[in-house]
Amino acid sequence: xxxxxxxxxxxxxxxxxxxxxxxxxxxxxxxxxxxxxxxxxxxxxxxxxxxxxxxxxxxxxxxxxxxxxxxxxxxxxxxxxxxxxxxxxxxxxxxxxxxxxxxxxxxxxxxxxxxxxxxxxxxxxxxxxxxxxxxxxxxxxxxxxxxxxxxxxxxxxxxxxxxxxxxxxxxxxxxxxxxxxxxxxxxxx
Amino acid sequence: xxxxxxxxxxxxxxxxxxxxxxxxxxxxxxxxxxxxxxxxxxxxxxxxxxxxxxxxxxxxxxxxxxxxxxxxxxxxxxxxxxxxxxxxxxxxxxxxxxxxxxxxxxxxxxxxxxxxxxxxxxxxxxxxxxxxxxxxxxxxxxxxxxxxxxxxxxxxxxxxxxxxxxxxxxxxxxxxxxxxx
Numbered sequence: 001x002x003x004x005x006x007x008x009x010x011x012x013x014x015x016x017x018x019x020x021x022x023x024x025x026x027x028x029x030x031x032x033x034x035x036x037x038x039x040x041x042x043x044x045x046x047x048x049x050x051x052x053x054x055x056x057x058x059x060x061x062x063x064x065x066x067x068x069x070x071x072x073x074x075x076x077x078x079x080x081x082x083x084x085x086x087x088x089x090x091x092x093x094x095x096x097x098x099x100x101x102x103x104x105x106x107x108x109x110x111x112x113x114x115x116x117x118x119x120x121x122x123x124x125x126x127x128x129x130x131x132x133x134x135x136x137x138x139x140x141x142x143x144x145x146x147x148x149x150x151x152x153x154x155x156x157x158x159x160x161x162x163x164x165x166x167x168x169x170x171x172x173x174x175x176x177x178x179x180x181x182x183x184x185x186x187x188x189x
Numbered sequence: 190x191x192x193x194x195x196x197x198x199x200x201x202x203x204x205x206x207x208x209x210x211x212x213x214x215x216x217x218x219x220x221x222x223x224x225x226x227x228x229x230x231x232x233x234x235x236x237x238x239x240x241x242x243x244x245x246x247x248x249x250x251x252x253x254x255x256x257x258x259x260x261x262x263x264x265x266x267x268x269x270x271x272x273x274x275x276x277x278x279x280x281x282x283x284x285x286x287x288x289x290x291x292x293x294x295x296x297x298x299x300x301x302x303x304x305x306x307x308x309x310x311x312x313x314x315x316x317x318x319x320x321x322x323x324x325x326x327x328x329x330x331x332x333x334x335x336x337x338x339x340x341x342x343x344x345x346x347x348x349x350x351x352x353x354x355x356x357x358x359x360x361x362x363x364x365x366x367x368x369x370x
Contacts, residue, residue, distance in 0.1 A: 133298070134262045135261075135361040141297050146297075148295050148296060148297045151297045152294070152295050152297055152301075155297075155359060156290075156299075156300055156359065157305065158289070158294070158302070159289040159290070159302050162289060162294065
């Protein structure tokens with residue numbers, strides 16, 4: 001299996017300029033990172049030439065400390081039953097990507113979600129403005145710097161009787177003597 | 190001698206008793222709490238022996254159950270549904286999310302105080318409330334109806350400005366029709 005995964009990784013890296021690549025034998029997974037300009041071509045290549053026909057999932061990770069959004073596409077092949085993860089990093093201040101729903105039509109739904117929840121723009125995306133949120137005027141709510149607690153306190157009135165509620169993360173850390181790292185303190189919610 | 194006043198009172202007592210034994214719930218599951226309703230309805234707990242059963246449309250229903258968390262988006266539909274229901278109508282807040290936001294206390298999209306937007310007669314606490322708790326909630330509602338205290342619809346009509354004001358505060362792009370009660 002290891003040689004087979006290596007072979008797939010080599011075949012991808014011969015054709016594309018990868019930022020980073022690794023394999024995970026236990027999970028039968030090849031993991032590659034690539035510039036965002038090459039995403040349409042690598043996805044098309046994997047689908048049409050290497051039989052990774054099935055798009056399992058697409059998701060976004062918010063790397064707030066780096067100032068990046070990581071967009072992740074998970075592909076699967078039904079014949080060899082292995083996965084390829086294709087990652088790309090976008091600038092957090094100006095997250096723009098090319099529309100990809102001509103490769104897999106279901107990407108249209110994912111892109112609408114990313115646009116609404118993270119504010120990632122897809123050039124050429126044809127879709128209605130709203131996806132899940134209705135009449136939303138605040139910032140994209142899944143971004144880590146969006147303070148949901150402050151927003152909720154500002155917009156909704158709270159019922160009296162929850163004032164003694166403790167911060168879950170801090171209480172558990174204090175009880176077990178755990179040290180919370182700095183990055184987790186600020187944006188743990 | 191004029192018996193009109195006694196007749197009115199007698200009629201009210203009788204209709205209240207009759208109403209309390211015929212509560213038709215609107216099958217509108219707003220959150221995860223709706224999963225407890227089938228268990229309450231079916232053979233083990235058999236809510237129908239109390240006269241509690243499901244109704245198909247808002248116009249045929251008496252009880253609106255807010256089962257679980259209520260987002261702003263759903264609140265818009267719930268208000269629309271509540272206003273279509275005919276008097277007498279009752280609201281039951283179901284589960285800790287309906288009581289005070291529950292585990293969604295810091296969510297950007299969940300309301301924390303249901304009674305600002307709709308007149309609630311009974312709250313059932315728990316996450317989730319067991320069918321026993323649900324039945325107890327219904328028993329409480331029946332008591333209130335028999336005592337003539339459950340007048341949510343009248344309260345809503347009389348204090349419409351208060352409820353409308355609260356609703357409009359969080360629902361943007363207000364596009365509701367004006368009802369004439």
